[in-house]
Amino acid sequence: MLRSVASGYHVLVRLQRTYATPAIPSALRQLEKDGARVLRAVQTRIETRNELLAKMSDNVTSQEEIAQARQIKELEPLYDAWISWTKARESLLETFPLLSDPDETMRALASDEYASLYDSLSRHLSATFPSLLVPPSPTRSLSALLELKAGVGGSEAALFLTDLLRVYVRYATSRGWQSSIVQSSEVTGGGLRDAIVEIKGEGAYDTLRWESGVHRVQRVPATEASGRVHTSTVTTIVLPLSDEVEPSGDDNLFKMEDVKIEVMRARGAGGQVVNKTESAVRLTHIPTGITVSMQDERSQHQNKRRAFQVLRARLMDIKITQDIAERRETRRSLVRSADRSEKIRTYNYAQDRVTDHRIGLSLMNLQSVMEGGGIQEFLEALRKNWEQEIMEEAIADAK
Incomplete structure (x- = not known):
């Protein structure tokens, strides 16, 4: 569990460092600017998940721990989507310099990969994250x-x-x-x-x-x-x-x-x-x-x-x-x-x-x-x- 918390923390640190990197493509910069509020909400939920996970003991017995475990479970899909986002973002930044590669074949491959990664990031911001920010309804089974x-x-x-x-x-x-x-x-x-x-x-x-x-x-x-x-x-x-x-x-x-x-x-x-x-x-x-x-x-x-x-x-x-x-x-x-x-x-x-x-x-x-x-x-x-x-x-x- 602690390893998972550490992994989530390092993802956040890497993302923050990447934000400070001047080589961010203008299209990505604009995408993140438009979706800044959504990203902030997601980060807040992920930090909450990691804090709850760090407090959990191996033996969940109390009602409070059971409630925390349920909350962590509900946040897992959002955490998975967040990891997917950060990986796609890192891959896009790695691909961006290849758009100017001297080799024409490499440029074409990089262009296709860049477009695919950008579309994935866009879907995360417009659909995936918003849908996961809505908590499960307590009356959904009634x-x-x-x-x-x-x-x-x-x-x-x-x-x-x-x-x-x-x-x-x-x-x-x-x-x-x-x-x-x-x-x-x-x-x-x-x-x-x-x-x-x-x-x-x-x-x-x-x-x-x-x-x-x-x-x-x-x-x-x-x-x-x-x-x-x-x-x-x-x-x-x-x-x-x-x-x-x-x-x-x-x-x-x-x-x-x-x-x-x-x-x-x-x-x-x-x-x-x-x-x-x-x-x-x-x-x-x-x-x-x-x-x-x-x-x-x-x-x-x-x-x-x-x-x-x-x-x-x-x-x-x-x-x-x-x-x-x-x-x-x-x-x-x-x-x-x-x-x-x-x-x-x-x-x-x-x-x-x-x-x-x-x-x-x-x-x-x-x-x-x-x-x-x-x-x-x-x-x-x-x-x-x-x-x-x-x-x-x-x-x-x-x-």
């Missing part, structure tokens, strides 16, 4: 629980909620994830007032979390005789879903004594009782005031299990949001899209346009979003935007 609620617009909002639900279910299927509607309530005339859908699959939460917020639709309702465009909204909340669904006394998100459990008879439209047994369940988490009601399943046990699943997802969402806020303090929040009142996207049927207001991206093919795979383009752009913000943080920390 499934998702989507809650959709109709907002302004009456029956048109309920119809649009049904359309959005179909978009998410279709997208989940295309990704190989399993989806099931946990709860829903219809309105007179068609459409859904609200719905909760479970999407099970690794990476579902990290992929769909950007969908949290207010979705606005502008279109002419089928019942509108004058052809006037109506504006309606649906609020989507994406929650992290863990595999654990049964309540337990040692849950790390809540204590059972903090949860008030009530059972009652399930009710239908208008409030009438629809069964003779007390199968409906309502949970109240006293410290936060969160209330979850569940009555769609046939038995009290199933409704209770589902209710605890939703409660756990909502509490986990709060915990993740608080952790990010504490870690970032006054910096711009990554979870700003989780602001439930923020208008995040507009679906304009008259203009055949869908616009995401957070990143200013518009697609002039509404049908591809609602009926095809167009939603993927928004999700991918939002993911890249998030990774860019994380990388900017890493660069800022290295100043």
Whole structure:
């Protein structure tokens, strides 16, 4: 291990000495000037890795050492890329004088080698390092629980909620994830007032979390005789879903004594009782005031299990949001899209346009979003935007 630390240290020393060498090609000098912030962030991470490695003992036993070992392991890909960068840079500097060699064959070989090495260094700065500066997401393995609620617009909002639900279910299927509607309530005339859908699959939460917020639709309702465009909204909340669904006394998100459990008879439209047994369940988490009601399943046990699943997802969402806020303090929040009142996207049927207001991206093919795979383009752009913000943080920390 110490040998590895020493090797990393000497690489840094050699690089620093090389920077002082006047024979640096102007193209390389400009490349490093443009990527100076990224290089500084990488150097800071490598120094952190080496310091942690120097502190490690042969027998990792304490929780602190286990956490340090995990951090070192996460930094290994960046360390490998850094070594690759420094070797390519050294090779390029060795090749540079050969571009002026008297032998024409040697000059040609050197030119090809120089171009290849320069391209490798450029890729490191533009793609490899930025991608590795983004730490692994702590929620990357979690499934998702989507809650959709109709907002302004009456029956048109309920119809649009049904359309959005179909978009998410279709997208989940295309990704190989399993989806099931946990709860829903219809309105007179068609459409859904609200719905909760479970999407099970690794990476579902990290992929769909950007969908949290207010979705606005502008279109002419089928019942509108004058052809006037109506504006309606649906609020989507994406929650992290863990595999654990049964309540337990040692849950790390809540204590059972903090949860008030009530059972009652399930009710239908208008409030009438629809069964003779007390199968409906309502949970109240006293410290936060969160209330979850569940009555769609046939038995009290199933409704209770589902209710605890939703409660756990909502509490986990709060915990993740608080952790990010504490870690970032006054910096711009990554979870700003989780602001439930923020208008995040507009679906304009008259203009055949869908616009995401957070990143200013518009697609002039509404049908591809609602009926095809167009939603993927928004999700991918939002993911890249998030990774860019994380990388900017890493660069800022290295100043």
